[in-house]
Amino acid sequence: MSAGTQAVTSLRAWLERMAHTDRLAVTKSGVALRYEVAAIAKRLDGHQAVVFPEPDGHAIPVVSGLVARRAWIAEAMGVSESAMLSHFQHAARNPLPWREIADAPVQAEVHHSVDLKRMLPAPTHNEHDSGPYITAGLLIARNPRTGAQNVSINRCQISSENRMGVLILPRHAHAFYESAEAAGDALEVAVVIGVDPMTLLASQAIVPIDHDELEISGALRGAPLDVVKCVSNNVRVPSEAEIVLEGRMLPTVREPEGPFGEFPQYYGPRADRHVMEVDVITHRERPLFHTIVGGGLEHLWLGGIPREATLLDHLQRSFPSVVDVHLPVGGVCRYQLIVQIEQRQEGEAKNVIMGAFAGHYDIKQVIVVDRDVNMHDPNEVQWAIATRFQADRDLMMISNAQGSKLDPSARDGVSAKLGLDATVPMSAEPFDFTRIRVPGEDTVGLGEWLAEDPLARLESVLGS
Numbered sequence: 001m002s003a004g005t006q007a008v009t010s011l012r013a014w015l016e017r018m019a020h021t022d023r024l025a026v027t028k029s030g031v032a033l034r035y036e037v038a039a040i041a042k043r044l045d046g047h048q049a050v051v052f053p054e055p056d057g058h059a060i061p062v063v064s065g066l067v068a069r070r071a072w073i074a075e076a077m078g079v080s081e082s083a084m085l086s087h088f089q090h091a092a093r094n095p096l097p098w099r100e101i102a103d104a105p106v107q108a109e110v111h112h113s114v115d116l117k118r119m120l121p122a123p124t125h126n127e128h129d130s131g132p133y134i135t136a137g138l139l140i141a142r143n144p145r146t147g148a149q150n151v152s153i154n155r156c157q158i159s160s161e162n163r164m165g166v167l168i169l170p171r172h173a174h175a176f177y178e179s180a181e182a183a184g185d186a187l188e189v190a191v192v193i194g195v196d197p198m199t200l201l202a203s204q205a206i207v208p209i210d211h212d213e214l215e216i217s218g219a220l221r222g223a224p225l226d227v228v229k230c231v232s233n234n235v236r237v238p239s240e241a242e243i244v245l246e247g248r249m250l251p252t253v254r255e256p257e258g259p260f261g262e263f264p265q266y267y268g269p270r271a272d273r274h275v276m277e278v279d280v281i282t283h284r285e286r287p288l289f290h291t292i293v294g295g296g297l298e299h300l301w302l303g304g305i306p307r308e309a310t311l312l313d314h315l316q317r318s319f320p321s322v323v324d325v326h327l328p329v330g331g332v333c334r335y336q337l338i339v340q341i342e343q344r345q346e347g348e349a350k351n352v353i354m355g356a357f358a359g360h361y362d363i364k365q366v367i368v369v370d371r372d373v374n375m376h377d378p379n380e381v382q383w384a385i386a387t388r389f390q391a392d393r394d395l396m397m398i399s400n401a402q403g404s405k406l407d408p409s410a411r412d413g414v415s416a417k418l419g420l421d422a423t424v425p426m427s428a429e430p431f432d433f434t435r436i437r438v439p440g441e442d443t444v445g446l447g448e449w450l451a452e453d454p455l456a457r458l459e460s461v462l463g464s
């Protein structure tokens with residue numbers, strides 16, 4: 001069995017771990033769902049997760065900011081930060097099928113009569129958002145042709161008592177929807193709110209179609225994920241989740257959705273989008289409602305780490321020279337990819353750039369650096385570009401490629417790609433690119449040499 005048995009496998013256990021290590025804030029009752037929840041979560045973003053009991057007097061507490069740091073994600077996975085990507089890679093390559101059970105905590109209460117606005121404490125986050133949204137809901141869909149499941153996080157606007165406007169970007173859930181719609185059928189789906197950190201991370205893996213991301217959660221946990229069949233359809237959902245909305249994506253129906261504040265820190269515009277009709281709501285006893293504030297660190301890192309791991313896997317299949325990858329926060333953990341290589345052949349960095357664009361359409365800019373550059377430090381990356389990159393030799397540009405529809409500078413998802421080869425040419429004179437270094441700068445004993453009374457020492461130096 002793979003490592004991962006020390007992973008945190010329940011949302012409640014993770015909240016307790018955060019609470020015991022001063023990384024969890026709990027508010028007083030009555031924080032307003034409109035803006036106030038998001039304002040407090042954003043103020044604490046990356047410092048503390050937050051629990052909001054009785055928001056607007058609602059019985060269900062809201063939680064936010066659970067995985068808002070790189071180090072927290074490694075900790076939840078039970079590995080060191082440096083081992084995090086290879087650990088996730090291993091899980092994505094070796095998925096563990098889930099185990100179906102009959103009695104699930106998430107079905108402790110079953111509501112056949114649905115009123116989303118009344119039953120869920122869905123917050124409104126940003127100034128120009130169209131209203132309350134479910135932002136941390138895992139959309140689980142079944143391929144109508146193969147029965148394989150797909151998991152993704154899609155923003156869900158609460159449009160009426162039982163309808164939600166859902167943004168489905170052109171990946172796997174979208175393909176399932178299109179084949180159902182072509183046959184005139186609705187697509188059976190579930191939106192799952194409040195899952196453990198491993199399932200949250202697994203939902204963001206970039207794996208081929210018909211690879212069920214819930215099986216990656218199993219591999220990360222080191223044990224199969226328990227799932228249960230929905231009450232009203234055939235979708236299987238994590239049995240320990242907090243809340244499940246069961247329903248159908250309606251064929252041919254499109255209704256207005258948005259605007260909504262997204263990860264690039266801009267609004268996704270209002271447009272006619274897919275519609276989910278909710279048939280049944282099930283939940284645990286005393287459930288929690290997880291919300292992810294758009295564009296916050298939880299949103300960025302949650303998408304970033306699984307993408308880094310699966311993009312690294314993708315690149316290493318073609319390029320043994322690739323050592324590591326990073327999706328920096330400044331590139332919204334989606335659009336800019338830094339690739340570290342141990343170059344063996346002249347020109348390899350350019351091939352790596354082309355391979356990276358094929359990894360995911362979101363990738364817009366690729367920067368390739370050598371092993372001596374710390375790619376987690378933006379200053380180091382900028383230094384490599386400043387001192388190793390020549391635009392007429394090392395810049396690659398591709399026009400009119402598929403990009404992100406959420407990038408406001410793209411034209412409805414049609415985007416230019418930019419590659420920067422900031423590696424040292426293999427033909428270069430090695431001394432020209434030898435980094436200056438003071439012998440002992442890392443090891444010299446400051447405690448041994450620094451005066452304990454600098455003021456007195458200075459006075460004696462100046463002779464006053």
Ligand code: MN
Nearest residue numbers: 150151172207
């Ligand atoms: Mn998928």
